[in-house]
Amino acid sequence: MRVLYISAFFWPHLGGIETLSLKFLPAMQDRGHQFMVITSFANRDLPAHDDHDGILIRRFPFLKAISGRNLPLMRKCIQGMAEVKSTFKPDLVHLQMSAPISYYHVKTLHVNPSPTLLTLHTCFGEFDAGVDTVLGQTLRAANWTTMVSEAVMSDAVKVYPEISKRSSVVYNGMDYAGISPEPLDFSQPCVLGVGRLIRRKGFDILINAFALLRDRFPQAHLLLVGDGTERKILEQQVLDLDLQDSVRFAGQVHPQQVPNLINKADVVVVPSRFPDPLPTVALEAGLLGRPVVAARMGGLGEIIVDGKTGFLVDPESPRNFFEAISYLCSHPQEAMKMGRAARSRIKNVFGWDRYIDSYDTLYHRVANES
Amino acid sequence: MEKSNQFRVNTPRVIHEMIDGEVIIVNLEKGHYYSLLGTGAEIWEYVIGGMSTPEIVSRLLTRYEGDRKDIEDAVENMISKLQTEGIIVQDVAGRDADERLAGEVESDGEITKKVFTIPVLEKYTDMEDLLLLDPIHETDETGWPNMALGVPEEEGQIDR
Numbered sequence: 001m002r003v004l005y006i007s008a009f010f011w012p013h014l015g016g017i018e019t020l021s022l023k024f025l026p027a028m029q030d031r032g033h034q035f036m037v038i039t040s041f042a043n044r045d046l047p048a049h050d051d052h053d054g055i056l057i058r059r060f061p062f063l064k065a066i067s068g069r070n071l072p073l074m075r076k077c078i079q080g081m082a083e084v085k086s087t088f089k090p091d092l093v094h095l096q097m098s099a100p101i102s103y104y105h106v107k108t109l110h111v112n113p114s115p116t117l118l119t120l121h122t123c124f125g126e127f128d129a130g131v132d133t134v135l136g137q138t139l140r141a142a143n144w145t146t147m148v149s150e151a152v153m154s155d156a157v158k159v160y161p162e163i164s165k166r167s168s169v170v171y172n173g174m175d176y177a178g179i180s181p182e183p184l185d186f187s188q189p190c191v192l193g194v195g196r197l198i199r200r201k202g203f204d205i206l207i208n209a210f211a212l213l214r215d216r217f218p219q220a221h222l223l224l225v226g227d228g229t230e231r232k233i234l235e236q237q238v239l240d241l242d243l244q245d246s247v248r249f250a251g252q253v254h255p256q257q258v259p260n261l262i263n264k265a266d267v268v269v270v271p272s273r274f275p276d277p278l279p280t281v282a283l284e285a286g287l288l289g290r291p292v293v294a295a296r297m298g299g300l301g302e303i304i305v306d307g308k309t310g311f312l313v314d315p316e317s318p319r320n321f322f323e324a325i326s327y328l329c330s331h332p333q334e335a336m337k338m339g340r341a342a343r344s345r346i347k348n349v350f351g352w353d354r355y356i357d358s359y360d361t362l363y364h365r366v367a368n369e370s
Numbered sequence: 371m372e373k374s375n376q377f378r379v380n381t382p383r384v385i386h387e388m389i390d391g392e393v394i395i396v397n398l399e400k401g402h403y404y405s406l407l408g409t410g411a412e413i414w415e416y417v418i419g420g421m422s423t424p425e426i427v428s429r430l431l432t433r434y435e436g437d438r439k440d441i442e443d444a445v446e447n448m449i450s451k452l453q454t455e456g457i458i459v460q461d462v463a464g465r466d467a468d469e470r471l472a473g474e475v476e477s478d479g480e481i482t483k484k485v486f487t488i489p490v491l492e493k494y495t496d497m498e499d500l501l502l503l504d505p506i507h508e509t510d511e512t513g514w515p516n517m518a519l520g521v522p523e524e525e526g527q528i529d530r
Contacts (some may be wrong), residue, residue: 067501069396071387100500107405132493134500259446 001033001363004090004114008099010039011052016280017096017121019255023175025055027356033363036088038081040064040101058084062101078107085111092117092367095138102138109141115370117362118142118151119170123275123298129132129160139163144366146170146359148278149299154177155275170362171302173355174283174346181289182263184339186332189213189220189326192265194258194281195272197228202271202295204230204237208318209271209325211241217329220246225261227244227252262288266335267328270294273315278303281352286310286342291335293324309342375422377449384457388415395457403494404457409434410489413448417458420465423449436486436487444488451491 005025009018025035037057041064050057060080065073081104085093093116093120095105105116128138139145139160145167147153157164191210195201203224210222224234224247231249238247239326248320258281262268270276275298284304285292294300295315306312311324326336379386386395394402395404406414409430416426426445431438453459 069385069398071385071389071396074388074394075389100497103403103494103497126501127496130495133496134494135496137494147505228497284419 001091001367002088003035003363004027004038004085004093005032005035005096006038006093006101006105007096008040008101009042010045010057011055013042013044014255019280020172022052023095023352024173024356024359027075027352028359028363030053031356031360032369033360036084038084060104062104062200063099066100066103070358071115072179072278075140076308077104081105082108082111085114092363094363095142096121097117097135098122098140100134103134104132106137106141115143115366116141117161117366118145120145120147120156121277123152123212123277124159125155127159136160143370144168144362146362148172149302151275151299151302152277168362170355170358171350172280172283173352174287174350175352176287176347177342177352179259179288181287181343183340184266184289184336186266186329186334186335187219188330189217189267189325190265191220191222192225192262192268192269192285193222193271194225194261195270195279197224197226197231197234198273199230200274201226201228201230202273202315203234204270205271205273205316205318205321207234207237207241207243207247208313209269209321210247211243212318212322213325213329214243214246216326220329223250223261223265224248225253227259259284259288262290265290267325268292269325270300271315272297272300272320274298276300283346287350289336289339289343291328291338291342293321293328303346305341305345309338309345376420376464377417377452377458378420378461379418380456380459386418397456399456400495401498402455403497404455404493405494406489407492408489409444409487410448410491413445413489414452417449417452420461430486433481433483435483436484437516440488444486448489448491455491455493468504 007017007021009015011018011022029035035055037055038056039059040062041059046059048059060077061073062077065077085108089112091114093114095102095116095118097120098119124135127135129139145163147156147167147169148171151171153169193203193206197203212222235249238244262285268281268290270279270282270292272295278299282292282294282300286303286309292304292310294304294310294312296312297315301312304310304312313320313324383399384395384397391411393414394404413426423445427442428440428464525527
């Protein structure tokens with residue numbers, strides 16, 4: 001089957017969706033599907049025509065045209081999308097909805113009309129999905145929609161109830177080949193936070209929680225991995241709390257390095273203050289046998305079984321985070337048991353083969369039924 | 371023609387571009403995007419060309435089959451919507467004849483008329499909200515790629 005895979009970002013940019021796509025597309029190629037990727041330049045000096053391990057890539061300045069309100073550039077993007085659709089002649093369009101790249105898809109629906117499988121990665125709680133919106137038109141144009149978590153599904157149904165008739169949850173898959181968990185230690189408790197250093201990720205809450213933890217466990221240390229606009233504010237917060245000897249900012253690291261960092265941690269914390277749809281770090285941490293302490297937000301409640309594979313706590317409460325982390329540091333045997341339960345759960349519920357099987361089945365069903 | 375019947379694009383708040391027969395319009399103040407196709411794009415060209423509603427209707431009747439009243443209603447509705455959305459405003463100053471599209475056209479023979487279809491003003495109100503929704507990972511929550519909005523760039527420039 002010829003599949004046009006539309007994603008705002010793609011290799012060499014490596015965020016959550018892109019990292020997953022890099023494994024997903026070759027696996028689907030092995031099932032006999034042929035892909036063409038349409039993506040943006042992602043603010044990099046990249047060729048418009050490219051190839052990554054046999055996957056053809058076409059790049060257009062989709063997002064720049066919109067953010068710059070550059071109509072001539074938008075014209076080029078619409079014409080480019082139309083040209084790819086008419087020459088590639090896809091049997092199916094698989095659209096990863098994360099940014100307004102879907103506008104260009106909606107504008108070119110009439111070119112070589114083919115069924116659309118839409119994947120939602122984001123909670124759209126405060127959005128309008130009326131007919132006067134890109135979101136609304138994208139949802140209406142999709143023949144089937146997959147969501148990465150029940151939280152995203154529940155949110156999507158709120159903004160567009162009709163979607164419940166032609167949608168399903170497909171959890172992202174974790175490919176655990178070659179990744180083995182290292183034993184938990186807790187002699188010098190290592191707490192890890194991974195993600196963009198932006199306000200909604202809540203790392204300021206984690207730092208405040210860690211300040212309480214260090215009073216009880218002076219050997220404890222906190223590693224924050226990632227970068228973002230809040231970094232300077234967070235660094236200042238660490239200085240103000242006199243935590244500079246115990247907190248380290250590792251900056252941005254390649255996604256392939258993250259499992260190694262998780263393997264050195266005793267507790268992984270996800271303190272999001274927004275409905276995080278399905279944070280990859282929580283899946284990776286569980287897969288590597290780490291108990292996770294997370295905010296009871298978004299898809300985190302689907303990854304973590306409270307009290308069995310980690311703890312879910314009220315967001316915005318440093319004391320709640322502190323108490324949960326402190327409990328794990330004080331009860332290493334129980335923490336190890338939770339880690340084992342987490343690994344088992346991730347393998348069973350978020351397995352790779354299940355993920356690929358689900359999409360292979362959906363590709364055929366959506367293409368044939370439409 | 372009375373000057374109050376003429377309209378102009380509400381610049382600098384509004385930018386527009388004809389793309390393969392489709393008019394794309396952006397209200398920079400609201401961040402809303404619009405699209406006009408077919409008869410909508412044609413009416414747009416006449417409106418911004420300085421033609422009055424009767425002139426536009428007359429022009430359309432030379433090109434389309436349809437009831438005069440239906441076409442009048444469609445043109446008035448479209449102009450009303452464009453005004454409501456702040457896309458066009460009345461051209462108080464008016465325009466000289468040589469600045470306007472001609473209201474009357476001389477037929478140079480038999481024209482095969484097409485069926486008139488009611489024009490639709492498509493609207494997208496969330497384009498820029500979606501940019502903010504899922505900012506690229508190494509940038510901040512103000513969106514991607516953190517460019518000053520409303521600053522047109524050189525045609526053909528890419529996001530590098």
